[in-house]
Amino acid sequence: MSRIPKYPPALKENRPALSNTRNATRTLVTGLSEADKKTLILNHTRPARNATVAAASVPAPRMKRSATVPAPSAVPNKVAKIEKKVVAPRIPPYDFKARFNDLSEKHKVIKNELCELKDKLVEVSDEYEKVKEAVDSSIAERDMWKEKVTNTMKELRQKSMEYESLKIDLEFKNKENEELQSKAKLLETMTSSLTLKTLELDRLKMEHDKLQMEYKGALELITTSKTDSDAMQNILNTMYTDQRILRNTVQDLKGNIRVYCRVRPPLDFEASKPLYNLNVLDACSIEVEKIELLNSARKGKPQHTFTFDGIFTPHSTQEDVFSEVSQMVQSALDGYNVCIFAYGQTGSGKTYTMEGGSGEDNYGIIPRAINMIFTCIGDLKRMGWDLTIKASFLEIYNEVIYDLLNSCKDQLNHEIKMVNSKGTDLYVSNLKEEEVKSSHDFIRLLLFAQRNRQTAATINNERSSRSHSVAQIKITAINEKRKEKFTSNLNLVDLAGSESGKTTQRMDETKHINRSLSELSKVILSLQNNQSHIPYRNSKLTHLLMPSLGGNSKTLMLVNINQFDECFGETLNSLRFATKVNSCRTVKAKKNLTQYDM
Numbered sequence: 001m002s003r004i005p006k007y008p009p010a011l012k013e014n015r016p017a018l019s020n021t022r023n024a025t026r027t028l029v030t031g032l033s034e035a036d037k038k039t040l041i042l043n044h045t046r047p048a049r050n051a052t053v054a055a056a057s058v059p060a061p062r063m064k065r066s067a068t069v070p071a072p073s074a075v076p077n078k079v080a081k082i083e084k085k086v087v088a089p090r091i092p093p094y095d096f097k098a099r100f101n102d103l104s105e106k107h108k109v110i111k112n113e114l115c116e117l118k119d120k121l122v123e124v125s126d127e128y129e130k131v132k133e134a135v136d137s138s139i140a141e142r143d144m145w146k147e148k149v150t151n152t153m154k155e156l157r158q159k160s161m162e163y164e165s166l167k168i169d170l171e172f173k174n175k176e177n178e179e180l181q182s183k184a185k186l187l188e189t190m191t192s193s194l195t196l197k198t199l200e201l202d203r204l205k206m207e208h209d210k211l212q213m214e215y216k217g218a219l220e221l222i223t224t225s226k227t228d229s230d231a232m233q234n235i236l237n238t239m240y241t242d243q244r245i246l247r248n249t250v251q252d253l254k255g256n257i258r259v260y261c262r263v264r265p266p267l268d269f270e271a272s273k274p275l276y277n278l279n280v281l282d283a284c285s286i287e288v289e290k291i292e293l294l295n296s297a298r299k300g301k302p303q304h305t306f307t308f309d310g311i312f313t314p315h316s317t318q319e320d321v322f323s324e325v326s327q328m329v330q331s332a333l334d335g336y337n338v339c340i341f342a343y344g345q346t347g348s349g350k351t352y353t354m355e356g357g358s359g360e361d362n363y364g365i366i367p368r369a370i371n372m373i374f375t376c377i378g379d380l381k382r383m384g385w386d387l388t389i390k391a392s393f394l395e396i397y398n399e400v401i402y403d404l405l406n407s408c409k410d411q412l413n414h415e416i417k418m419v420n421s422k423g424t425d426l427y428v429s430n431l432k433e434e435e436v437k438s439s440h441d442f443i444r445l446l447l448f449a450q451r452n453r454q455t456a457a458t459i460n461n462e463r464s465s466r467s468h469s470v471a472q473i474k475i476t477a478i479n480e481k482r483k484e485k486f487t488s489n490l491n492l493v494d495l496a497g498s499e500s501g502k503t504t505q506r507m508d509e510t511k512h513i514n515r516s517l518s519e520l521s522k523v524i525l526s527l528q529n530n531q532s533h534i535p536y537r538n539s540k541l542t543h544l545l546m547p548s549l550g551g552n553s554k555t556l557m558l559v560n561i562n563q564f565d566e567c568f569g570e571t572l573n574s575l576r577f578a579t580k581v582n583s584c585r586t587v588k589a590k591k592n593l594t595q596y597d598m
Ligand SMILES: Nc1ncnc2c1ncn2[C@@H]1O[C@H](COP(=O)(O)OP(=O)(O)OP(=O)(O)O)[C@@H](O)[C@H]1O
Pocket: 263, 264, 265, 267, 314, 344, 345, 346, 347, 348, 349, 350, 351, 352, 353, 357, 464, 465, 466, 496, 497, 560
């Protein structure tokens, strides 16, 4: 604790007043005798109360102001005031006693005042002590409050930091709360939708149970139906087999080589050309007669009658032709080798009959056959047959084979070879064979082959008329259930124009054509006569068609003729050749069906 000063600073300031009084006193004392000085000291040290009493009992004589005695400047103002009020009698300078008394009185007053001041000092000291104590306690209290305030401030700072963090927390929580609220809403929606779904589920469960019951019933029905269906399938298979046998028996009865005649109509630009006389006698016979012979004097019968398996007049449509031909395609699907070829002079309508014109209505035998095959594939599949169809296109020109699916200029060497030692099946070496999955696939290949044939025809003028064109469709069928398998070939041939050598300047080509056609006729005749040797190998055409012309096959020939009088001779030749073919009856065809081990 700091040392407390004896006097407060305010009192210290008053002290000079006291010292001034003392100085004044000292000045007064210097002029006194020793006795007066003693009395003065005695009085001066006497208590103030007595002095007051003395002053009251002995009134001080009024002192005269002297010029020699300096007025006590340091006398307190109070005394001066009193002096002013009470006018003391003037003391003569020589009256030292009076003066002494006066001074004594003054001393007494001063002494009293001093005592008063001392008392006051004590009083003030006490008060000062009290105040000091109060100040100290206030300071201590202030320090304590200051410390408290500091602590409070610290706490406040901390609290405000906490408050800030809590505020952030609150914001975060608010956001969380908002999110939670939206989630809660979502949950509410989901809950309500879930409730709906649960209801739906219950309903569905009921439906499911009901359906399951129905399913069980249906399953039982299916089992029964399956048994019935299997039985039906067996019946169907038997019926299909019977139908096939019947169909082919009918065909056998009709003959395995069947010939149809088709007369093409004159085209618009040919309308003015003279026509020979053609009479359709019935569905299978025609009568032809040259105009110039009508009024001639030549003897002999001018009319020539021909009978075939059917006649297609100039009004017959492509559909009419195919309705007859389709039986042959059906035979190929039944597992027989089939050959359909168009014979006739150039421009008689062979290509139109085999390939057709533009538009589905004008489709010829080849596109219609492939359409039929792909339509029947579905039915056969239902009966357990899986079919694979492969196609190849070739051309025989001047006894050389050309691959029409190969557009390269440099053709490979193509030879006709035997598939097996029996020689029942043949193939052409290096010939492109493509699998077709749809009619569209096949038509695309057919158009490609036609383009190739036309390109070759442009290089080699009129080659298309002077070559045999062959479209080969190979059908392979497997019935895994019955472990049966068959392969059949459907050969669709557009033969070269059959006009005689006299009417053409292209002798080399004609020689080849005539040779192959005459070889064809020889083969047919040999077959007709049941000869032991059939000269198939004498020409590429007969060699290639061997499996389709021989015993195990069905052949259909369409002899195409036109009605122009100028072509009458060639027409007669064609009709005679066709009649020869028609008279030929091959041995009963056999189906290429085999059993195999899986
Ligand atoms: N039945 C028919 N109805 C309408 N037009 C036909 C008929 N037959 C043929 N034609 C048309 O007659 C023309 C000659 O026919 P096509 O080309 O088929 O004869 P082709 O015998 O094949 O001749 P080539 O031996 O020169 O190939 C063609 O324009 C063809 O469209």
